[in-house]
Ligand SMILES: Cc1cc2nc3c(=O)[nH]c(=O)nc-3n(C[C@H](O)[C@H](O)[C@H](O)COP(=O)(O)OP(=O)(O)OC[C@H]3O[C@@H](n4cnc5c(N)ncnc54)[C@H](O)[C@@H]3O)c2cc1C
């Protein structure tokens with residue numbers, strides 16, 4: 038029997054950016070907030086002296102404990118899914134105070150006006166027939182203009198250091214901090230892309246360029262380019278994460294408690310409203326019931342989906358009938374397609390690429406969303422291209438030109454020779470949702486508590502393959518202009534298929550937002566249509582994936598959701614926006 | 624600075640360690656001069672031990688004895704020498720610098736297999752597992768079992784093909800076997816050979832280039848070869864510099880706070 042605890046105003050599941058923002062805003066507004074985080078207690082102390090590539094990058098020290106839970110993966114309905122047994126490259130996701138939001142790299146982008154109205158804009162420009170039948174792309178129900186103030190707010194909380202994108206959407210303000218210092222590699226990319234007629238700008242960075250005090254009074258230090266950044270917590274409290282910002286802010290109010298080692302198993306409800314959550318302590322295996330007036334699920338895309346499914350909130354999506362909404366529109370910045378990037382080798386230039394920072398980079402947005410004309414492309418939507426210098430550590434830093442053996446004498450010679458003679462140029466591609474890419478519960482594999490794992494069913498289409506090919510071409514063009522002696526682009530096989538390692542931390546969907554409860558699970562305040570006191574916040578709410586990193590958009594929607602929660606708690610309850618049917622809106 | 628600090632403990636142990644450890648060994652095994660060394664198998668091994676110790680060349684001042692270089696996972700010496708040769712073929716010694724053996728890679732792998740990585744201690748391990756020639760990530764074998772299975776098969780292949788154990792085979796013969804592993808021409812029981820080879824390759828690179836605290840990258844020679852500075856607090860001073868900056872590497876032993 039679970040021990041029943043005293044009721045609180047708000048219970049938040051997960052302590053990443055999404056949960057942290059909700060916690061800060063609600064506790065500032067005077068509500069009693071408890072945040073349940075399944076992972077261990079962490080502070081910046083844990084990150085001091087952590088410059089250990091084997092432990093953090095290769096063995097994924099900060100990542101989720103897979104002995105307890107993971108996800109399963111398959112390409113098609115009818116196949117048995119296999120569990121993701123270990124972290125591949127990028128971790129599946131993270132746990133512990135601050136969540137995945139601690140060991141991120143800090144690339145911080147706004148998505149385009151095009152993204153929020155993507156279906157309407159595609160129809161307007163290219164006609165409805167251009168959208169394949171199984172591509173269930175939809176408008177989000179908000180516009181960029183609606184979202185601009187929340188973007189601005191998040192950028193100020195995180196101290197984003199950047200330069201305004203010359204092709205970017207209108208902004209109410211500049212970035213709170215100037216761009217990071219420029220390295221020769223960045224300069225080379227900027228000059229080359231300018232010469233080619235593109236519009237480079239410095240990557241907006243949460244690795245902060247100077248000491249900064251955010252509007253909540255939290256200090257973020259200046260980044261020292263220590264290079265152990267992506268996959269690491271910051272040694273110097275110089276990377277904006279929930280620990281140095283929103284969780285600290287929440288703590289200061291006196292209204293906030295974070296409870297670690299609290300794995301939430303269910304959102305408890307009576308069919309209409311939630312009454313609280315049920316959680317288990319993974320160390321002692323004791324169970325607790327935490328009653329609350331409002332439940333915020335901010336457990337990353339995977340945790341959010343699984344909690345909805347296990348708790349029986351909303352109807353499970355069925356790819357055969359198209360009915361149901363939970364689990365629908367799964368997308369990710371898939372890896373493993375090939376293409377997508379170019380490696381530029383230089384015979385007589387050496388770069389200090391062992392130095393760097395998570396978000397030290399430069400970008401062009403000339404192929405993003407509606408900046409690219411899709412009339413003649415064999416895909417819809419677009420991509421950005423960037424160079425970044427996040428610090429190449431020694432185990433990973435063994436790149437050799439294509440055609441070189443992967444081991445042995447020649448490999449050794451070349452890997453040592455090129456160790457500091459190559460640069461990487463890469464693309465980030467927008468991902469469209471398809472009827473056949475979805476999430477549900479696995480019938481075979483269970484977590485350590487006996488609950489079914491989340492199952493991903495997804496495959497590539499020519500949309501992704503074709504886009505990856507074009508990205509590779511563009512990256513190669515830039516590499517050539519940069520003066521590279523050898524340019525490698527990984528080939529895209531016509532039949533290349535998705536594997537479990539194609540899914541990374543840029544994964545989204547399943548509890549998507551919209552205006553119509555028939556096609557969306559939450560409204561644009563992340564409030565569940567059928568259960569008004571549950572808010573599901575994070576990438577799970579994205580109907581498709583924009584073509585740059587997701588976290589700033591997660592942060593912006595978390596601010597919007599928090600505003601909605603306060604409105605909801607202050608008012609007489611009910612839905613914050615009236616639902617509409619799709620027919621009225623498209 | 625950093626370099627010196629790193630060297631110190633090694634140097635002092637170089638002078639004292641062999642003696643101290645031998646004395647300790649004798650004490651623990653109850654052996655004294657004139658004691659019961661007998662003619663048993665055990666005795667034979669012990670005799671060998673003394674012999675090799677006695678005939679060991681006197682260590683020069685700057686030669687270190689790595690007291691951490693004893694096997695904690697590989698039980699059979701004959702397996703370990705196969706591992707040594709296989710990793711050396713993957714990352715051979717050349718004009719650029721040391722190869723896998725000199726870098727301590729085999730002992731690094733031995734330690735990794737003895738620890739949580741070797742028993743997949745952080746992985747999801749509930750069944751069912753894939754059955755038909757599964758990759759390393761999907762087999763019911765743990766990594767230690769995968770490595771042992773592969774290493775023994777390498778030896779067996781060598782004996783079958785060339786009539787010698789893998790470690791005594793010619794380099795070209797060893798390479799041929801490794802290539803057949805890489806392309807999965809060889810079949811292993813319970814795991815795909817190509818996937819096993821990738822694991823071995825990955826472990827070799829990790830052993831060569833990870834922080835020396837794990838027993839590989841001996842004397843930071845891997846880092847020196849790659850011109851990687853290791854764990855450096857800040858690069859704010861060089862990030863804008865055009866010219867390549869070479870510095871002596873620093874390991875976590877020097878970087879982390881100590882009392
Ligand atoms: C190496 C790396 C680099 C990245 N770089 C970038 C980048 O440069 N730019 C960018 O935009 N994005 C980046 N990302 C992605 C980014 O980290 C995520 O988008 C972001 O952290 C998501 O925030 P979140 O709050 O939704 O989830 P999280 O930060 O993951 O927080 C969710 C929390 O919920 C907890 N939780 C889950 N389930 C339960 C449960 N049942 N009970 C209790 N607690 C639970 C988890 O333990 C976790 O702490 C990167 C990710 C990684 C791993």
Ligand code: SF4
Nearest residue numbers: 260261263266271394
């Ligand atoms: S590179 Fe900068 S932000 Fe990243 S961990 Fe180092 S100091 Fe922190």
